[in-house]
Amino acid sequence: MPQPLEYLAEPAGVPRARQMLQQAQWAARAFAGYDRASVLRIAEAVADAAAAKARHYAEWAVRETGFGVVEHKVVKNEACSRGIFQTYRDTDLVTPRVDASRKLVSVPRPAGVVLALTPSTNPVATVYFKTMLALLTRNAVVISPHPMAKECCADAARMMAAAAVAAGAPEGVIQVVDEPSVPLINALMTDERTSVIVATGGTPVVRSAYSSGNPAIGVGPGNVPVLVDASADLAAAAKRIVASKAFDNSVLCTNESVLIVEESVADRLLAAMKREGALLLDSDGARRLREYMFGNGHLNTEVVGKPAAWIADRAGVRAGAKTTVLLAPFDLVVPEEPLAHEKLSPVLGVVRVPSAARGIDAARAVVRIAGAGHSAAIHSSDPATIMAYAASVPVLRVSVNVGNSTGSSGLETNLAPTMTVGTGFVGRSSLGANLEPKNLVNWTQIAYNADPREVMPSFTGIVPWAAPRGPVPPYPVASNAAGVLKAPPATLQPAASDLAGTATADELREHVRRLIVEELSHFVKN
Amino acid sequence: MHDYGAFSYASKDEMIGKSKEFWNPDKTQFWQDSGVDLVIDRREGYYLWDMHGRRLIDVHLNGGTYNLGHRNPEVVAAVTAAMGHFDIGNHHFPSLARTALAEALIKSAPAGLTKVAYGSGGGEAIDIALKTARHTTQKRKIVSIVKAYHGHTGLAVGAGDQRFSELFLSDRPEEFPQVPFNDLDAMEQALRGRDVAAVIMETIPATYGFPLPEPGYLEAVKALCERYDALYIADEVQTGLMRTGEMWGITKHGISPDILVTGKGISGGIYPISAVLMSERAAGWLREDGFGHMSTFGGAELGCIAALKTLEICGRPEVRTMVHYISDLMQSGLADIQRDYPDWFTGVRANGVVMGLEFNHPQGAKYVMKHLYETGVWAIFSTLDPTVLQFKPGILLTPALAEEILDRTEVAIGKACAEVRGRGRRVR
CATH class of the missing domain: 3.40.605.10 (Aldehyde Dehydrogenase; Chain A, domain 1)
Structure with missing residues (x-):
C-alpha cells in the first residue's frame, strides 16, 4: 500500500482504480472455484x-x-x-x-x-x-x-x-x-x-x-513485409494484398507495410493490384505523400486509419474516390526511408527486387527497422523460398498466400485467432505465439513418485470446482433473517443456449472473407 | 527508548505507570488484568503494532472508527492537503466544508432526511438528536432499549445503561424509560401514553453484543412511533458507512428515520466529527433559532474533509460489493469454526461485517479476546454482554487478510475453549 504522500501526487481516479483491482481480487477468488x-x-x-x-x-x-x-x-x-x-x-x-x-x-x-x-x-x-x-x-x-x-x-x-x-x-x-x-x-x-x-x-x-x-x-509493434516472388499466383496475390491492406484502413498491426516484389513480375502484379482498387503513385506522388505523412520526421497521426482517397486528397495526389490502397514505390529499405516504417494507414510501400533472395534481404531490412518477432507474408508456390523466408526473416509467423491482416491474426489461417500477436524474445516479448x-492459466502439477511401486490412484471424476449456488457474492442478509429474506438463486439457472443462427469457426472465417470481398468489390464496382 | 518526537518513554513499563499516574488508573489496570497489555504504537491499514513491536490485526476498529483502516492513505492525503487551506473553521458562520459535507450526507441518506447538524463526537450528536426530538414534539421522554449505549454526554448517558448514568448521578429514569430489545409489547406500552418525544435505537446494538433485531421488529417500532407521535432516531454510529452492505443499515429495513446519527467511522479515523441528519419536520429549530446548539469543534472543517473522503470511499460500488464478499467469506469461515466447537462457539450474529460471536460461558468473550490478542488479532468483548465478542472486520479487507483473520481466529477460539474447560468451568 503506498504511503499517504504518494497519494497526494496521485491524480483523481487512481485510488478508485486501485479499489477496482481489489474488487477484482475478490471476484477472481470466487471465479477460480467455478x-x-x-x-x-x-x-x-x-x-x-x-x-x-x-x-x-x-x-x-x-x-x-x-x-x-x-x-x-x-x-x-x-x-x-x-x-x-x-x-x-x-x-x-x-x-x-x-x-x-x-x-x-x-x-x-x-x-x-x-x-x-x-x-x-x-x-x-x-x-x-x-x-x-x-x-x-x-x-x-x-x-x-x-x-x-x-x-x-x-x-x-x-x-x-x-x-x-x-x-x-x-x-x-x-x-x-x-x-x-x-x-x-x-x-x-x-x-x-x-x-x-x-x-x-x-x-x-x-x-x-x-x-x-x-x-x-x-x-511489440508490427511492420509487415510481404514478398511476392515470381512463382506466385499474381492475380490471387494482388487481390489478397489489396483487400488485406484496405482492411479496417490498415490500423491493425498485421496489415502489410511494405510490398517486396520480384522485378520480373512486378509490373503484372501492380497492374493486377490497380484492378483491385489500388492506386500506384508515380515518383512525384510518392514524394508528396512522404512529405505529407512524414513531413515532421515522424508519422502524421492524422492519417491513422483514414481511407486511402482521403489521404491522397490531403497529400495533394489525384486519386479516385474508390481507391482503397495507395502504392508508394521507393528504392531502398533503410531506416531513413519513411515509407519503410509502419504507416497504420492504407499506404503500402513498394520495393522491386531482382530476385527472391534479394527480396528476403529486403524483408529482413523492413523488420530491422521495426516489427521484429511480429509477422510477414509471402505469396509464392515455392516451398524452398517460403522456408528460406521464414528461416531468415526474424518474425514468428509467416502467412502464406493470404492477406496478412487476417492471416497472422488467425482469422483466415489456422493460427489462434487473436488481437494480440506475440513478438517473442526477438520482439522483446514474453509471448511468442498469438x-x-x-x-x-498456470497449472499446479500433482506429481507422483516415478517408482513403479508407488501407484497413482484414479483421479477421474475428482473435480474441485463447483457451480455457484446463488449470486456471487450473496447479498448480506441479517443472519437471523436468512431463512426469511434470502433471495432464491434465480440468476444461476442454466441459460438456454440457442445455437441456431450462430456460426462455427470455419463458417465465421468464411463470413469474414466474404465480407471483405464484398466490401472491396463494392469499392471497385463504383 | 521509545522516542515519539514530542515525547518519549524509557520503556513500556514506564509508560503504563505514567498512564495510571496521570491518566486513567482503573482503565489502565483493567487491561493489564485482562491479559491485554496493549499500548498501540504504529498503525497502518488494518494493522496495529504494540509498543513492543508485535503486530495485531484490528477487528475491533474502535467501533468502526477505523472502518477504512488506520491512517487510510486517501483520507490522510485529503486532510493533509486541506490543511493548506482550512482549519477548524468558525461555527458561527456559513461554512464551506460543513455545507459540502451536509449536501453529501443528505445525498447518501434515506429519503426524507434534509438537514444536518454537527457535533465533535457521537455523544454530542446523540444529545443534538434528543434535543431536536424534544423541540419538535415538545415532549421530554426518550425511550431506549435496556442495555442501550449511545455515549456519555448529558442526555446520551441518560438514555444508556445505568452503569454509566448512575455513576455520575445522571440517571433520570422518569425521562428515559427503557424497554427490552425485540419486545414490541413493551415498546407499545412505553409509547401508548403519547408522551414520548423519540425512540432511539442503534440499528444493531453494538455494546450489547450486536443482538439482531428480529425480522420486522424495527419496522414495527417505526410504525408505533408514527402511531403515537414519537420520532424515530436511528443511531447509525456503528451500522452506517457500508458496514451492513448498505451505506446506512437502517435502509435495509426500509425505514426512513426522522433523525439519523453518525459518528466514529465518519471521521475516517483521522479527525473527530459527528453528524445528525434530520427530516424537514425535525429540523424546525434550525429555522427557528439556528444558534440553538453551539459547538466550536462540531463539524470542524478539517473533519468535514475527512468525512467527505470517507463517504466517497464508502459509497463506491466496488466497496459495496467488497463488503458483500467479505461478509460472505467471514460468515462461512466462522460457520466452519463453529462446527469444530459446537458447544463452545454457539452462534454468530451478523449483518454484513457487523458481527457478534456468541460463546457458551458468562465471560466467554473475554477469554476469546485474550487468546485472539495472543494470536495476533485484536477484537473486543461486548461491555454489556461479555458472552459475545464484537467481531468487526474492515470493509476494505483483501482476500488474503480476511483468510488470515479466520486462520488466527480458529486457533484462538480453540485455545480459549481449552482454557475454559481446563479450569473446569461449566461450558455445558
Whole structure:
C-alpha cells in the first residue's frame, strides 16, 4: 500500500482504480472455484451479448476514434466475441487433467486479476477479445482502454460485465477504468494486486508493462513485409494484398507495410493490384505523400486509419474516390526511408527486387527497422523460398498466400485467432505465439513418485470446482433473517443456449472473407 | 527508548505507570488484568503494532472508527492537503466544508432526511438528536432499549445503561424509560401514553453484543412511533458507512428515520466529527433559532474533509460489493469454526461485517479476546454482554487478510475453549 504522500501526487481516479483491482481480487477468488459448465455458460452469454452489439460498437469506435471502417470492425467484433467462444468452447482450461501414464495430474490455476490495456486502433475488438479470454480461464479483468477510445470501450465492458453477472459470474469480474491516464495506468501496472498485465498498444506502454515489476504479456509493434516472388499466383496475390491492406484502413498491426516484389513480375502484379482498387503513385506522388505523412520526421497521426482517397486528397495526389490502397514505390529499405516504417494507414510501400533472395534481404531490412518477432507474408508456390523466408526473416509467423491482416491474426489461417500477436524474445516479448486463453492459466502439477511401486490412484471424476449456488457474492442478509429474506438463486439457472443462427469457426472465417470481398468489390464496382 | 518526537518513554513499563499516574488508573489496570497489555504504537491499514513491536490485526476498529483502516492513505492525503487551506473553521458562520459535507450526507441518506447538524463526537450528536426530538414534539421522554449505549454526554448517558448514568448521578429514569430489545409489547406500552418525544435505537446494538433485531421488529417500532407521535432516531454510529452492505443499515429495513446519527467511522479515523441528519419536520429549530446548539469543534472543517473522503470511499460500488464478499467469506469461515466447537462457539450474529460471536460461558468473550490478542488479532468483548465478542472486520479487507483473520481466529477460539474447560468451568 503506498504511503499517504504518494497519494497526494496521485491524480483523481487512481485510488478508485486501485479499489477496482481489489474488487477484482475478490471476484477472481470466487471465479477460480467455478466449474466448467458455469464458465461456458457465462462465456457464451457474454459472447452472445457482445456479438449482438458488434455493429453498435463498431460504429461507435469509428465515430469516437476516427479510425477504421465500420464494416470491418463489425467483423472483428464478431470474431472476438462469438468467434472466440466457438474457437475455444472445446478447449477445457478448467477441469483438472490426468496423465495416468506419467502419474501427473494438472490443476488449472487462473492468473487472478488481469489488467488489460487496449489500443485505440482496435478498441472494442480488443476489449471483447481480452474479456473473453479472461472469462474462459476464470480470471477477473480490469480494462484500461486507450484514452482516445475510452467511451466505447467503457460502455462495451460494462455491457459485458452485466451479461456476465446475469449469467452467474462473480460481481466485479469485468471492470473498466473510465478516465485512463498515464499516471493511472502506471499505478495499476505497478500495483501488487495486478496478477498479469496484457498490454496491447504502443511501444512505450508495452515497455512500461514489462518494467512494472508485475508479470506482463506485452507485444511489440508490427511492420509487415510481404514478398511476392515470381512463382506466385499474381492475380490471387494482388487481390489478397489489396483487400488485406484496405482492411479496417490498415490500423491493425498485421496489415502489410511494405510490398517486396520480384522485378520480373512486378509490373503484372501492380497492374493486377490497380484492378483491385489500388492506386500506384508515380515518383512525384510518392514524394508528396512522404512529405505529407512524414513531413515532421515522424508519422502524421492524422492519417491513422483514414481511407486511402482521403489521404491522397490531403497529400495533394489525384486519386479516385474508390481507391482503397495507395502504392508508394521507393528504392531502398533503410531506416531513413519513411515509407519503410509502419504507416497504420492504407499506404503500402513498394520495393522491386531482382530476385527472391534479394527480396528476403529486403524483408529482413523492413523488420530491422521495426516489427521484429511480429509477422510477414509471402505469396509464392515455392516451398524452398517460403522456408528460406521464414528461416531468415526474424518474425514468428509467416502467412502464406493470404492477406496478412487476417492471416497472422488467425482469422483466415489456422493460427489462434487473436488481437494480440506475440513478438517473442526477438520482439522483446514474453509471448511468442498469438495470445490465446491458455496464456492466462498456470497449472499446479500433482506429481507422483516415478517408482513403479508407488501407484497413482484414479483421479477421474475428482473435480474441485463447483457451480455457484446463488449470486456471487450473496447479498448480506441479517443472519437471523436468512431463512426469511434470502433471495432464491434465480440468476444461476442454466441459460438456454440457442445455437441456431450462430456460426462455427470455419463458417465465421468464411463470413469474414466474404465480407471483405464484398466490401472491396463494392469499392471497385463504383 | 521509545522516542515519539514530542515525547518519549524509557520503556513500556514506564509508560503504563505514567498512564495510571496521570491518566486513567482503573482503565489502565483493567487491561493489564485482562491479559491485554496493549499500548498501540504504529498503525497502518488494518494493522496495529504494540509498543513492543508485535503486530495485531484490528477487528475491533474502535467501533468502526477505523472502518477504512488506520491512517487510510486517501483520507490522510485529503486532510493533509486541506490543511493548506482550512482549519477548524468558525461555527458561527456559513461554512464551506460543513455545507459540502451536509449536501453529501443528505445525498447518501434515506429519503426524507434534509438537514444536518454537527457535533465533535457521537455523544454530542446523540444529545443534538434528543434535543431536536424534544423541540419538535415538545415532549421530554426518550425511550431506549435496556442495555442501550449511545455515549456519555448529558442526555446520551441518560438514555444508556445505568452503569454509566448512575455513576455520575445522571440517571433520570422518569425521562428515559427503557424497554427490552425485540419486545414490541413493551415498546407499545412505553409509547401508548403519547408522551414520548423519540425512540432511539442503534440499528444493531453494538455494546450489547450486536443482538439482531428480529425480522420486522424495527419496522414495527417505526410504525408505533408514527402511531403515537414519537420520532424515530436511528443511531447509525456503528451500522452506517457500508458496514451492513448498505451505506446506512437502517435502509435495509426500509425505514426512513426522522433523525439519523453518525459518528466514529465518519471521521475516517483521522479527525473527530459527528453528524445528525434530520427530516424537514425535525429540523424546525434550525429555522427557528439556528444558534440553538453551539459547538466550536462540531463539524470542524478539517473533519468535514475527512468525512467527505470517507463517504466517497464508502459509497463506491466496488466497496459495496467488497463488503458483500467479505461478509460472505467471514460468515462461512466462522460457520466452519463453529462446527469444530459446537458447544463452545454457539452462534454468530451478523449483518454484513457487523458481527457478534456468541460463546457458551458468562465471560466467554473475554477469554476469546485474550487468546485472539495472543494470536495476533485484536477484537473486543461486548461491555454489556461479555458472552459475545464484537467481531468487526474492515470493509476494505483483501482476500488474503480476511483468510488470515479466520486462520488466527480458529486457533484462538480453540485455545480459549481449552482454557475454559481446563479450569473446569461449566461450558455445558
